[in-house]
Amino acid sequence: MSAAQSTEPSTPDAVERLVEPSRQPRGRRILTTVLRSRELAILIVLLLVIAAATLTTPSFLFSSNSWRDLLLTPSILLLLAAGQAVVVITRNVDLSVGSVLGLTAYLTGRLFIDTGLPVVAVILAGLVVGMLLGLVNGVLVAFGRVPALVITLGTLYIYRGVVLTWAGSDRINADDMPRSFLRLGTASILSIPVLTIIALVVLVGVGYYLYSARGGRELYAIGSDPDAAVLYGLDVRRRVLAAFALSGALAGLAGVLFAARYGTVSSGAGTGIELQAVAAVVIGGVAIFGGSGTVWGAAIGAFLLVTINRALPIVGIPDFWQRAVVGGLIIGAIVLDRVLANRTARKLTEAREDA
Amino acid sequence: MAATASDAPAGTPTLELRDVAKSFGPVVALSSASLSVDAGSIHALVGENGAGKSTLIKIVAGVHRRDSGDFLLDGIHVDFGSTSDSKAAGIAVIYQEPTLFPDLSVTENIFMGRQPLTRGRRVDRAAMHTEATALFSRLGVALDPRRPAQGLSIADQQIIEIAKAISLDARLLIMDEPTAALSGVEVDRLFAVARSLRDEGRALVFISHRFDEVFALCDTVTVMRDGEYVATKPVAETDEDEIVALMVGREVGDLFPKTPATVGEVVLEVEGLDAVGQFHDVSFQVREGEIVGLAGLVGAGRSEIARAVFGVDGYERGTVTMHGRPVPPSNPRAAIAAGMAFIPEDRRKQGLVTDASVARNVAGVIRGGLSRLGILTEGAENRAASPWAQRLAVKTGALDMNAATMSGGNQQKVVIAKWLATNPKLLIIDEPTRGIDVGTKSEVHRLLSELAGQGLAILMISSELPEVLGMADRVLVVCEGRLTADIARDDATPESVMRAATTSLEAQR
Incomplete structure (x- = not known):
C-alpha cells in the first residue's frame, strides 16, 4: 500500500490518466470497445473458417442451397445458446435444454395429430411447456440451493425419460404436420430463412434486455458475486428463476422449430445438443463463472460451432480431428479467457497503483 | 426518503436498539446489545474482536434477524426480513469487506x-x-x-461504497471500519464527507479501532464487550484510557494454564517477509518450547503471515528458515518436510475432511508412509491414528466415526492429532479455540501447553486477548501488516496489546 500511496493520488497528471478513457470522444470509445471485444475475435475466426472452406470448395458459400444452409443450420442452436447464455451469466448452467427440445418437438407433432390446433397455438404451447419445464429447474435451483449442474443433469434424464416413455418407438413424420407449419422450417424472406429471422429476433430481444433493462443488469450482478447481490437487496431468487424459465421457453421454441425444420421427430430428438449450447456460450466468451459475456458472443459461438462442423469435412479433415478441433476450440476459449482476465486484472491494478 | 423527514417528536433517536440478542446455533453473538443514535450526529461503536459489533450492524442492515430485543427507527418498531427492507427504510451500510461486483x-x-x-x-x-x-x-x-x-484497491472500493450510500440519500449511514485500508489523505476526505452528511441531519455510525479517529470525528461513543452493551459516553467527556479499560474490562484469570517451559534454540526464523498489500518487513523467531502469540485485529494480516510462512501463499521478499535451513517459498510440502505443521483458522474448510472418518483424517498427512504398494488399508490408518486419539482424549465412539458429527473442540483435537502424527518441530495454529465451548477450550490450551513443554515450538494466532495473554510466552502484535510490538509475557497486558494493535501507521508516519 505504501508504494502506491506515497505519491500523491490527486496530482493533475494522475487524474488525467485515470479518467482518460472516459474523456475520449464517444465514437472512439465505442470503437476501442468493439475492437477489443471477444465477439469480434470469434467473428473473425468464423469468417476465416468460411473463407477457408469456400476457397477449397467454392460451392460452400456460392450456391443458393449452401447459403441457406449456412444460415439455417445454426438457427436452432442459436436459440438454445441465447437461453444458455442468460443462465450462465447468472453463474448457473442448464443442461436440460436438449431434453426440453426433444419433449416439445414431440409434443408439437402430437398436438397436430391429436388436436388439430392452429399453428400459432401449437407454437405457443411449445413455448409455454418449455417455460414450465424451465421453471421447474429454476425453482429447484433457487429454492433448493442445489447447484444447477446437478439439478439440470437430473432433469435432463427425467425430461428425456418422459419423451422416451411417451413416444416409445413412435415417430412423427412430415405427413403428420400441416404444410404451412413445415414451410416455416424451409421458407425464406429476402433469401434469409424464416428460422434465422426468428432466431435473430430472439437474440435482439434478449440482447436488449441484458444490456438495457434493470433486470438484465441484475443478472450480471448476481453472476458476478451472488453474496454481494444479496447484500445489495437484489431479488436473486426471482431473477434466477426467470433466467431458467427463459432458457426453458427458448428450448421449447427450439423444439417446435426443430419439428418444422426436420419434419421427423423421434424420442431421441435433440440428444446431446445441450453440450453444444454450453460449448457455444463458452466459445462465445461468456464466463463460465458468470458475470460477463454477451448473448451476441454466444450466438457467434453457436454459429462458429455449427459452421466448423460443416466446413471441416469439406476441407478434408477426418472425423476424429473434427471433434478434436471443436474440443480444442473450447479449451482454447477458456484458456484465452483466463489469460485475458489475468492480464486485465493486472492492468487495472497497475493503473490504480501508478496513480 | 429525505434525510430529515420524520414525524417523530424531537429528540427521538434515529436508530434505537434495546437488549438485542442473537445466537448462531450454540454460539451467542449478542446477549444484550443496545445502541441509540441521534440524527445529526456521528456515533462511534467500539469493542474488541468478537464483541458483536458486526453482528449488530448486520441486524440493522437486515442481513440477520434478531432473536429478541427492540429495534426502533425514529421511535417506530421495525423488523427487517431482508437487506432491501433496510435500504427502503433509508439505511446504508458500508461493510468492512466491500461488496462489489x-x-x-x-x-x-x-x-x-x-x-x-x-x-x-x-x-x-x-x-x-x-x-x-x-x-x-x-x-x-x-x-x-x-x-x-x-x-481496485480496498480504499477505492470503500469510496465506491460511500458514493453508493450518498446516492441512496440514506438517513442512517453505518460504516464498519471504513478507514482500515485508507491513506491519510483519503481518511481526511472521508471525514469531511462524514461531517457534511452529519450537518445535513443524517445519523452516522462509525466502527473503528483507531481511537484517534474516534476522537477526531465522533460525537458519542458506545462500547461493547462479549456481545453486551457496556457504556455510552459523549466523546468530549471521556478519554482513550477509559475506553480501553471499558473494552477489555475483564480479569485474565488462571483460565489458561501455561506451564513455563525451558526455551531452547531457535526453530523458526522469519526475516524481512514482504507481500504487497498484505504485510511488510515481518521478522521474528520462534524457539523450542516457546508459545509465541500473534495478536492483532481481524484483517491486520496475521493469518496471511502464517500462510506465507507455511508456503500456502507466496511472498515477494524475505526468508523463512527452520533450524537454520532455508525453506523454499510457496511449497507446503517442503514446509512439512522441514518440520512445520499448520492448523488453519477455518478447520471445517481447510484442516479437516469432515466427511471422512477420524482415523482417515489423522492418518491423512502421513499417508505416504502408511501405504503398502500404494494401497492404504483401513487397518493401517486405525493403527496410526489410535495412539494420537488416545493421547488427545478425542471423545469419539470409534475411530471410524465421521468427523463432521463431532463437536468443535473434538474436531480441533482431530486436526491437531493429524499434524502431530507428522512429528513436527513447529506448530502454527490459527485461532485454536474459535467456536469451541469453554470447557473444551481449556483442554485445547492444556494440550498446547503440554506440547510446548515437550519442546515443540508453537506460533499461535488468536483474536482473543485473554487467550493470547494466558498462553503466550511472547506476544507479537500485528497492525496493518506490520509487527508493531514484541511484548514479553510479564509485560503483556490487555492495554499494551490493544494499544499496539490499534496504533495506526498514520500516527507513526
Whole structure:
C-alpha cells in the first residue's frame, strides 16, 4: 500500500490518466470497445473458417442451397445458446435444454395429430411447456440451493425419460404436420430463412434486455458475486428463476422449430445438443463463472460451432480431428479467457497503483 | 426518503436498539446489545474482536434477524426480513469487506438495482455516468466511472461504497471500519464527507479501532464487550484510557494454564517477509518450547503471515528458515518436510475432511508412509491414528466415526492429532479455540501447553486477548501488516496489546 500511496493520488497528471478513457470522444470509445471485444475475435475466426472452406470448395458459400444452409443450420442452436447464455451469466448452467427440445418437438407433432390446433397455438404451447419445464429447474435451483449442474443433469434424464416413455418407438413424420407449419422450417424472406429471422429476433430481444433493462443488469450482478447481490437487496431468487424459465421457453421454441425444420421427430430428438449450447456460450466468451459475456458472443459461438462442423469435412479433415478441433476450440476459449482476465486484472491494478 | 423527514417528536433517536440478542446455533453473538443514535450526529461503536459489533450492524442492515430485543427507527418498531427492507427504510451500510461486483463498471456498482431509467424503461447510462462523476468530484477522488470494479484497491472500493450510500440519500449511514485500508489523505476526505452528511441531519455510525479517529470525528461513543452493551459516553467527556479499560474490562484469570517451559534454540526464523498489500518487513523467531502469540485485529494480516510462512501463499521478499535451513517459498510440502505443521483458522474448510472418518483424517498427512504398494488399508490408518486419539482424549465412539458429527473442540483435537502424527518441530495454529465451548477450550490450551513443554515450538494466532495473554510466552502484535510490538509475557497486558494493535501507521508516519 505504501508504494502506491506515497505519491500523491490527486496530482493533475494522475487524474488525467485515470479518467482518460472516459474523456475520449464517444465514437472512439465505442470503437476501442468493439475492437477489443471477444465477439469480434470469434467473428473473425468464423469468417476465416468460411473463407477457408469456400476457397477449397467454392460451392460452400456460392450456391443458393449452401447459403441457406449456412444460415439455417445454426438457427436452432442459436436459440438454445441465447437461453444458455442468460443462465450462465447468472453463474448457473442448464443442461436440460436438449431434453426440453426433444419433449416439445414431440409434443408439437402430437398436438397436430391429436388436436388439430392452429399453428400459432401449437407454437405457443411449445413455448409455454418449455417455460414450465424451465421453471421447474429454476425453482429447484433457487429454492433448493442445489447447484444447477446437478439439478439440470437430473432433469435432463427425467425430461428425456418422459419423451422416451411417451413416444416409445413412435415417430412423427412430415405427413403428420400441416404444410404451412413445415414451410416455416424451409421458407425464406429476402433469401434469409424464416428460422434465422426468428432466431435473430430472439437474440435482439434478449440482447436488449441484458444490456438495457434493470433486470438484465441484475443478472450480471448476481453472476458476478451472488453474496454481494444479496447484500445489495437484489431479488436473486426471482431473477434466477426467470433466467431458467427463459432458457426453458427458448428450448421449447427450439423444439417446435426443430419439428418444422426436420419434419421427423423421434424420442431421441435433440440428444446431446445441450453440450453444444454450453460449448457455444463458452466459445462465445461468456464466463463460465458468470458475470460477463454477451448473448451476441454466444450466438457467434453457436454459429462458429455449427459452421466448423460443416466446413471441416469439406476441407478434408477426418472425423476424429473434427471433434478434436471443436474440443480444442473450447479449451482454447477458456484458456484465452483466463489469460485475458489475468492480464486485465493486472492492468487495472497497475493503473490504480501508478496513480 | 429525505434525510430529515420524520414525524417523530424531537429528540427521538434515529436508530434505537434495546437488549438485542442473537445466537448462531450454540454460539451467542449478542446477549444484550443496545445502541441509540441521534440524527445529526456521528456515533462511534467500539469493542474488541468478537464483541458483536458486526453482528449488530448486520441486524440493522437486515442481513440477520434478531432473536429478541427492540429495534426502533425514529421511535417506530421495525423488523427487517431482508437487506432491501433496510435500504427502503433509508439505511446504508458500508461493510468492512466491500461488496462489489468485480465484472461490472464502477458506475453500475453504485446504481445496481435502482438505475435511472429513460422514458423507454431503459437503463440510462448517460445519466448514471454524470451522477457518478458528480459523486466522485464531491468526494474528491479521481476514479474512472467506466472502469470495472475489478482490480481496485480496498480504499477505492470503500469510496465506491460511500458514493453508493450518498446516492441512496440514506438517513442512517453505518460504516464498519471504513478507514482500515485508507491513506491519510483519503481518511481526511472521508471525514469531511462524514461531517457534511452529519450537518445535513443524517445519523452516522462509525466502527473503528483507531481511537484517534474516534476522537477526531465522533460525537458519542458506545462500547461493547462479549456481545453486551457496556457504556455510552459523549466523546468530549471521556478519554482513550477509559475506553480501553471499558473494552477489555475483564480479569485474565488462571483460565489458561501455561506451564513455563525451558526455551531452547531457535526453530523458526522469519526475516524481512514482504507481500504487497498484505504485510511488510515481518521478522521474528520462534524457539523450542516457546508459545509465541500473534495478536492483532481481524484483517491486520496475521493469518496471511502464517500462510506465507507455511508456503500456502507466496511472498515477494524475505526468508523463512527452520533450524537454520532455508525453506523454499510457496511449497507446503517442503514446509512439512522441514518440520512445520499448520492448523488453519477455518478447520471445517481447510484442516479437516469432515466427511471422512477420524482415523482417515489423522492418518491423512502421513499417508505416504502408511501405504503398502500404494494401497492404504483401513487397518493401517486405525493403527496410526489410535495412539494420537488416545493421547488427545478425542471423545469419539470409534475411530471410524465421521468427523463432521463431532463437536468443535473434538474436531480441533482431530486436526491437531493429524499434524502431530507428522512429528513436527513447529506448530502454527490459527485461532485454536474459535467456536469451541469453554470447557473444551481449556483442554485445547492444556494440550498446547503440554506440547510446548515437550519442546515443540508453537506460533499461535488468536483474536482473543485473554487467550493470547494466558498462553503466550511472547506476544507479537500485528497492525496493518506490520509487527508493531514484541511484548514479553510479564509485560503483556490487555492495554499494551490493544494499544499496539490499534496504533495506526498514520500516527507513526
